[in-house]
Amino acid sequence: MRAVFLILAIFASFAILACTSSNSPRPETIYTNASIWTGVPNAARAQALAVRNGEIVAIGSNAEIAKLRGESTAVVDLNGAFVVPGFMDSHTHFMSGGFQLASVDLRDAKSPEEFSQRIADFAKNLPQGRWLTGGDWDHEMWGGELPRREWIDQLTPHHPVFVNRLDGHMALANSKALQLAGIDRNTPDPEGGTIVRDPQTKEPTGILKDEAMSLVYRIMPDASEAEQDEAFARASAHALARGVTQVHDMGGWGDLATYRRAHTRGDLKLRIYSVVPLGTWAKLAEYVKQNGRGDEWLRWGGLKGFxxxxxxxxxxxxxxxxxxxxxxxxxxxxxxxxxxxxxxxxxxxxxxxxxxxxxxxxxxxxxxxxxxxxxxxxxxxxxxxxxxxxxxxxxxxxxxxxxxxxxxxxxxxxxxxxxxxxxxxxxxxxxxxxxxxxxxxxxxxxxxxxxxxxxxxxxxxxxxxxxxxxxxxxxxxxxxxxxxxxTLEEALRAYTSGDAYAGFQENRLGTLEPNKLADFVVLSEDLFAIDPVNIPNVRVLRTVVGGRESFIAQ
Structure with a gap:
């Protein structure tokens, strides 16, 4: 065992010395006085890390990393905070999230009356004729009864409404939206979808499931590029404040175009793996031939099916x-x-x-x-x-x-x-x-x-x-x-190194060690030192992506 520790110490010293040679550039930033869970299996906690050109150049004790400081090196004292590799999210609908942040929120509506009133209140501030979307409702919050168009028709006479259940696999349309989509009692269920009908009258109740939702989506107006860019900015800020440094986005070609615009402007603050529909595999194959697979900020090459x-x-x-x-x-x-x-x-x-x-x-x-x-x-x-x-x-x-x-x-x-x-x-x-x-x-x-x-x-x-x-x-x-x-460690790995592996990035992300990208999150509590029931109370203090401080708590 003593031999193992000696080998590890020698290796660590070599890593530090490699960064402190006379010809080696000094770090741009040193983060010190922390408790760092590196995610490296069986590794001890570190206290400090050094960043240069978006990468970790060294990690170790406060004293070791202090030796790397140059005249222009910034030093950030984390005051004993807990640090983990950047959290990744292997499955998001990121642009939908950005739009939802500016849409009606029905997620915690606890009754049909509250559901209906929230829609009515939101409609009051919308220009006439504008679609009312979003929602993320859950009918189990009020016992399991599915909403019906009659709940909201009189409250939304001037707006087509299409609000989805939180799982995205069914949505409620009001009568105006059904009329615009041409859906009535004679409309057949599309393959892979269901138009829910009243058992007595056989009229549509307004609930459309899975592929039946496409009957409405296809007639809804597309968001402008400006609206898409705004939604992406909202989504990014929201995710970064929660410690997310990369998302795998289950979106479409329009979403990829939005991300590429942001990348061209230099506005990407978190990493994106943009996944497009599986049915477009031939288009993606050609796109990869022409454009490669992106870079460490924005990548593509994945296909999502159902x-x-x-x-x-x-x-x-x-x-x-x-x-x-x-x-x-x-x-x-x-x-x-x-x-x-x-x-x-x-x-x-x-x-x-x-x-x-x-x-x-x-x-x-x-x-x-x-x-x-x-x-x-x-x-x-x-x-x-x-x-x-x-x-x-x-x-x-x-x-x-x-x-x-x-x-x-x-x-x-x-x-x-x-x-x-x-x-x-x-x-x-x-x-x-x-x-x-x-x-x-x-x-x-x-x-x-x-x-x-x-x-x-x-x-x-x-x-x-x-x-x-x-x-x-x-x-x-x-x-x-x-x-x-x-266990806590297993869950942390699934959100860090597990996600890195799922995106072919385990050589660059998922753990905190030299030559990997400087993506990490600073937390208010050591997750291993608290009762797991208190984890929701832990705050994100700082989110760093590629060495950039993308979020700092106020």
């Missing part, structure tokens, strides 16, 4: 019917023949395939297709991902590691859905719901995110959720499906 819908909308695809909706076992939102062909073709073009699957049948189907694609296209470092991997069979859990498939999951969903999931799928199926512990034990790669705006883009809340599994209603103080809790 197998099924969501649990909250009863459209996640299961083998057995829902307990509270026995007429359905969910649906496939994309034609499975087309989806299979896209996955295999995109993989053959060396693109990065990430696909949404929530129900156990959807996950099994996707694992089978991933296995087929790997066999057809040969061995390579492809890093297939399943986004959500929410409800799994026992057999599926083992297959993630066997196939090298990354489980890209959102722990906050567990403490949100846990309030009501048992009524949807019963006591047996929830045993392998959000199976973080089982996946890690099976040696699967785990990456964490938020699915913002479905859930808050707050990694600290996600860590709290993964470690405690205490549902948001307070009904499960010892954790919902507590067997699937994970």
């Amino acid at each position: 197998v099924d819908g969501s649990l909250g909308s009863t459209t996640a695809w299961f083998y057995q019917p829902y307990e509270d909706a026995p007429e359905t076992s969910g649906l496939m939102t994309t034609d499975t023949t087309a989806l299979r062909n896209w996955i295999i073709a995109a993989d053959s073009a060396s693109l990065h395939v990430v696909v949404h699957a929530i129900g156990e049948r959807a996950n099994d189907w996707l694992l089978n297709v991933y296995s087929e694609a790997a066999q057809k296209n040969g061995a390579r470092d492809r890093r297939f991902r399943i986004e959500h991997a929410q409800h799994l069979t026992r057999a599926a859990i083992a297959r993630f590691a066997e196939l090298g498939v990354i489980a890209s999951m959102q722990p906050y969903h567990a403490i949100d859905d846990g309030r009501w999931a048992v009524k949807r799928i019963g006591t047996e199926r929830i045993k392998t719901t959000y199976a973080f512990r089982s996946l890690i034990d099976s040696k699967a790669a785990l990456a964490f995110g938020s699915d913002w705006t479905v859930a808050p883009i707050e990694p600290l809340l996600g860590i709290y959720a993964a470690v405690t599994r205490r549902t948001t209603d307070g009904a499960n103080p010892n954790g919902w499906v507590p067997e699937e809790k994970i």
